[in-house]
Every structure is written in C-alpha cells, then in structure tokens.
Amino acid sequence: VFEAIDTALKTASVEVLAREKLGGGYITVLIKGDVAAVRAAVDAGKAKVEGLGRLIAAHVIPSPSKGVLSLLPK
Numbered sequence: 001v002f003e004a005i006d007t008a009l010k011t012a013s014v015e016v017l018a019r020e021k022l023g024g025g026y027i028t029v030l031i032k033g034d035v036a037a038v039r040a041a042v043d044a045g046k047a048k049v050e051g052l053g054r055l056i057a058a059h060v061i062p063s064p065s066k067g068v069l070s071l072l073p074k
Contacts, residue, residue, distance in 0.1 A: 012040040046058045
C-alpha cells in the first residue's frame with residue numbers, strides 16, 4: 001500500500017486524506033485533487049499494486065456530493 005501511495009503522490013499533485021484498515025487485510029486510501037490529477041494518481045497506484053499483489057477496486061468520484069464529503073476524515 002505504501003508503495004502505491006508513494007507512486008500516486010510522485011505521479012500527480014494530489015493529497016492523501018486517509019489510509020484506513022477495513023479488516024480482513026483490506027486497506028483503503030483516500031486521495032484528493034483535481035479530477036485529472038486524481039485519475040493519473042489512481043492509475044499509477046493501481047499499476048503498482050497490480051504488480052505487487054491483489055487490487056480489489058479503484059474508483060474516482062469527480063465532484064463528490066456534500067453527503068459523501070461529510071463521511072470523509074476531517
């Protein structure tokens with residue numbers, strides 16, 4: 001996960017909001033930035049994880065609603 005985060009941050013101008021353990025070995029990483037930068041960072045992180053282990057999902061939410069934003073870490 002740390003290699004994927006490092007790759008994402010080196011690829012685009014994004015900010016890591018959180019890294020959370022979900023249980024069962026699952027980890028989620030939340031990043032923030034403009035849509036193009038986030039897509040580039042997520043794509044780079046996905047490529048890194050796929051080369052190292054098992055990626056379950058990667059998703060970009062452009063312009064999330066206030067309801068979604070209220071669920072994110074402060």
